[in-house]
Amino acid sequence: MTTTTGQRGEPEASPPAPLISVRDLSVTYDVARTGKRLIAIEGVDLDVHEGEFVTVLGPSGCGKTTFMNVVAGLVKPSTGTVLVDGSPVTGPGPDRAVVFQDYALLPWRTVFDNVKFGLEMQKGLKGEGWRDRVQEAIEMVGLAGFESSYPRELSGGMQQRVGLARAFVAEPRILLMDEPLGAVDALTREVMRDEIDKLIQKTGKTVLFITHSIEEAILLGDRIVVFKSHPGAIKEVIETGLERPRSERSVQHDPRFLELRDHLWEALQGEATAAAVSK
Amino acid sequence: MSTFLASGPNLGRGGVGAWLAGLSPAGKAGVLAVEVVVMLVVWQLVVGVFGWINPVFLPPPTAIWQGFVELVSSGVLWPNLLISLQAWLIGFVVAAVIAIPVGLLMGTSLPVDRVVGPIAWTIYATPSIAYQPLAKAWFGFGIGPVIFLVAISALFPILLNVAAGMRTTNPSIIRAGRVYGASRTQLYRWVYLPSTVPFLFAGLRQAVVLATIGMVVAELSGSAIGMGALIIKSVNTYQTDQAFAAIAIIVAWSVGMAQFVTLVERWVAPWTRKGRR
Numbered sequence: 001m002t003t004t005t006g007q008r009g010e011p012e013a014s015p016p017a018p019l020i021s022v023r024d025l026s027v028t029y030d031v032a033r034t035g036k037r038l039i040a041i042e043g044v045d046l047d048v049h050e051g052e053f054v055t056v057l058g059p060s061g062c063g064k065t066t067f068m069n070v071v072a073g074l075v076k077p078s079t080g081t082v083l084v085d086g087s088p089v090t091g092p093g094p095d096r097a098v099v100f101q102d103y104a105l106l107p108w109r110t111v112f113d114n115v116k117f118g119l120e121m122q123k124g125l126k127g128e129g130w131r132d133r134v135q136e137a138i139e140m141v142g143l144a145g146f147e148s149s150y151p152r153e154l155s156g157g158m159q160q161r162v163g164l165a166r167a168f169v170a171e172p173r174i175l176l177m178d179e180p181l182g183a184v185d186a187l188t189r190e191v192m193r194d195e196i197d198k199l200i201q202k203t204g205k206t207v208l209f210i211t212h213s214i215e216e217a218i219l220l221g222d223r224i225v226v227f228k229s230h231p232g233a234i235k236e237v238i239e240t241g242l243e244r245p246r247s248e249r250s251v252q253h254d255p256r257f258l259e260l261r262d263h264l265w266e267a268l269q270g271e272a273t274a275a276a277v278s279k
Numbered sequence: 280m281s282t283f284l285a286s287g288p289n290l291g292r293g294g295v296g297a298w299l300a301g302l303s304p305a306g307k308a309g310v311l312a313v314e315v316v317v318m319l320v321v322w323q324l325v326v327g328v329f330g331w332i333n334p335v336f337l338p339p340p341t342a343i344w345q346g347f348v349e350l351v352s353s354g355v356l357w358p359n360l361l362i363s364l365q366a367w368l369i370g371f372v373v374a375a376v377i378a379i380p381v382g383l384l385m386g387t388s389l390p391v392d393r394v395v396g397p398i399a400w401t402i403y404a405t406p407s408i409a410y411q412p413l414a415k416a417w418f419g420f421g422i423g424p425v426i427f428l429v430a431i432s433a434l435f436p437i438l439l440n441v442a443a444g445m446r447t448t449n450p451s452i453i454r455a456g457r458v459y460g461a462s463r464t465q466l467y468r469w470v471y472l473p474s475t476v477p478f479l480f481a482g483l484r485q486a487v488v489l490a491t492i493g494m495v496v497a498e499l500s501g502s503a504i505g506m507g508a509l510i511i512k513s514v515n516t517y518q519t520d521q522a523f524a525a526i527a528i529i530v531a532w533s534v535g536m537a538q539f540v541t542l543v544e545r546w547v548a549p550w551t552r553k554g555r556r
Contacts (some may be wrong), residue, residue, distance in 0.1 A: 074454055092458045104455035108473045108550045121469070122460025150550045170459060 016046035017086060020174065025080035027066050033097060039231035040053060040066040044080070046234065050173075053200055053207045055221030057214065057264065059271045061233020065178055071208060072098050072176050083237050084174065094122050097167035101179040103159040105151040111138065111162050112147040118166040131187050137169035140199065157188035164196070170201070175200070177209045181216065193219060194247055201244060216265045218257060219246050226264065228271050235267060331479050338520040343527065346513075346520030356511070360528065363506040366422045367494050370429025374486060377430075378437035379479070384440070386445020386475065387467075396442075403435035407493045415501050425497040425505060432493030433486035437479070444478025445471055480544040491533040496556075502515045 011124040011237050025044040028037050041063035048054050058064045069075040070082055073092040082089045084096065097118065105114050114132050119125060119273055136145060141161040160180055167175055181189045181195070197220055200207055211217050217224045221240050228235040286319055302310065319340045326332050327339030334342060348355040385392045385399075407428055414424035448471050456470045498507025506525050514523035 072458060074457060092460065094460060096458070098458045099454070100451055100455060102451050104449075104451040106452060106455075106470070106473070108476070108548065117455075117469075118459055120459075121456070121462075121465050152550070166459070 001272065016043040016049065019050045019052075019082075019085055020046070020048040020208070021083040021086075022046040022071070023081050023083075025067070025070060025082060026078050027063070027070060027075060027279045028078045034089050040138040041232035044232075044234055045236070048206060048208065050206055051204050053209065053220060054225060055209045055211055055217040055220045055223070056225045056227060057211055057217040057268070058227030058232075058235075059212060059229055059268060061232075062229035062271065064227045066232065067227075068098075068176050068178050068210050069206060071174075072096055091175045094170065096174045096176060097170045097172035098146055099160070099163045099167050099175065099180040101182045103151070103156075103163045103183075105159055105162055105166075107151055110148045110150055111143055111154070114162050115169055118168075118170040122170075133169055137165040140168060141165045142195075155184075155188070157192055160184060160192065164199070168199070172205070174206045174208065179210050179212065182212070190248060196220070197245065198260065207265065215248065215259055216243070217264065219248065219251065223259075224264070226267055235271070238263075303549070315473075335517060335519055338523055342520040343523045347520075347524035347527070350509075350521055350524055356525075356528075359504055359506055359509045362422060362504050363425070363494060363498065363529075364532070366425035366497075366505070367429055367490060369432070369505035370398025370426040370493070371433050371486065371490050373426065373430045374433035374490070375437055375483070378434045380439055380480075382438040382482075383445060383472075385442035387471075392442065392446075396417055399435055399438055402431070403439065407432045407489075408496050411500070414497060420501060423462065423496055428493040429490045430493075433490040436485035436489060437465070437482040440478045440482030440485070441475055444475035447478075448474045476548045477544075480526075480540060480548070480551075483540045487532055487536045487540060491529060491536075495529060 022044055026038040026042045030036075031038050044067060046054075056064045056067065062118070066075060070077050071084070071089065073089050073096065081226060084093070106117060109117065112134060115137055116125070118137075119130055119133065135147075138144060140254075141164050143158065143161050143165065146154065146158065151162065154162070163180065177196075181192055184192065193216060200220075207220075209216075209220055211220075218240055224238045224240060226235045226238070227233070238260065240256075240260060242251060242254065296438060298308075299310065323339045326334055327341060328336055338346070381395065385395050410428060410431060411424070414427045418427055420422040452470055452474065453466065456466045461469060466543060494505075495507045495510075498505035501510055502508040506529050507526045510522045513519065
């Protein structure tokens with residue numbers, strides 16, 4: 001599964017240990033209705049290094065969300081191990097924050113209080129600094145002035161900005177994003193994709209970004225992990241090797257971008273067809 | 280009042296529907312007022328002016344108003360109304376005090392749900408009038424059986440709604456709670472309880488209506504006092520105008536309390552307030 005990761009320079013000393021290390025990971029579910037075992041993912045190996053932006057691309061139902069949930073500590077592996085910074089994952093932790101596809105905001109909390117939630121549960125709100133940090137996160141995602149709005153008063157894109165601020169305020173080392181732009185409209189999606197890119201480049205977070213959009217996977221990722229379905233497993237891992245900052249306009253004539261897009265399109269098309277047939 | 284006009288799926292928005300949807304709150308109240316006035320005028324014409332129906336069976340609105348004035352001026356209304364409202368309020372509070380914690384427990388624990396659920400549904404499915412003779416045997420002829428019937432009518436809508444609210448808490452929000460480090464008790468306090476609040480109020484609104492039915496059923500036979508007894512006495516003496524006046528007061532109480540519950544909900548849970556539709 002290791003591919004062309006070795007060309008980064010830095011030959012001195014041994015390479016640093018990966019921040020996320022996944023070995024032979026499988027997740028199976030018992031389906032009560034049919035009495036059968038469902039293999040969600042099987043034999044997944046992946047290393048993610050500090051500061052890396054890894055996009056996970058695959059068709060619906062390929063287990064990429066299950067994979068992310070295991071790293072988040074929400075789903076227990078059936079076999080295999082997931083190490084974060086050398087220690088096995090036994091549950092959610094303050095070193096990881098998740099941005100959800102359906103935003104998962106608390107409807108009874110205002111924007112400010114939703115962002116505050118990122119700090120509140122694990123660390124408590126002692127001292128004075130937390131207000132500034134919450135406000136800073138809100139301003140960082142461009143929601144200044146909406147602090148006292150309720151989520152249902154906001155558009156989908158703005159709700160996801162709240163989700164991003166909540167994740168950033170927790171100051172995790174790893175951001176796990178589960179199709180964060182899957183539910184927002186096309187135009188907002190492009191704008192927010194570029195903003196997420198800038199925020200990540202600025203903060204240097206390690207990111208696992210789940211998506212089913214080929215363009216998103218190429219434009220955001222340092223590496224693209226392609227999943228296949230039935231059972232869910234890694235099909236291939238590709239270095240994007242495109243200069244940053246990238247935008248749709250700047251790369252759309254780049255031969256590397258076109259090559260990646262064609263390659264991924266073919267890979268996914270085969271998967272989507274296979275998925276449709278097996279249903 | 281405007282909520283009555285605004286509710287329901289808006290399937291398409293043509294003509295009158297579009298006009299109604301675009302009304303301001305004052306406009307909606309105006310539409311309702313016009314509706315009520317038209318209904319009263321037609322009623323008055325049919326019974327009072329043209330005399331198509333014997334007013335002993337269906338008195339016209341003006342006669343009902345006179346009946347109301349007589350009830351007030353003769354001093355008959357107050358003792359009956361006070362005893363009814365007292366029984367209603369005690370019964371309702373008893374129901375809420377039992378139903379909310381048990382409902383929360385049912386929603387939290389599957390074993391409790393499996394044991395209590397079928398019993399709760401069975402009692403809820405029993406028409407409250409069936410308990411009426413038993414209630415007299417158990418609680419005598421005073422306010423006791425009325426409180427019992429109010430409480431047992433109001434209990435289950437609250438209980439079952441609260442339990443459903445707990446169970447249907449958005450799993451995605453629960454995951455978010457876990458990701459950001461909420462412990463079990465923190466999840467309960469900050470995720471499950473708040474998401475149950477709208478269900479609690481839905482249950483309370485249903486309970487208001489059912490409690491009123493329970494109250495009248497309990498008072499209709501064997502009671503010497505109360506609004507139900509007043510209706511029976513008025514009908515037995517052919518004072519149907521007073522009977523209708525008593526019914527109107529009961530309806531006003533029921534609608535008023537349902538509105539009150541909605542007001543409390545807006546205050547306690549401002550996030551549930553519906554936007555313009």
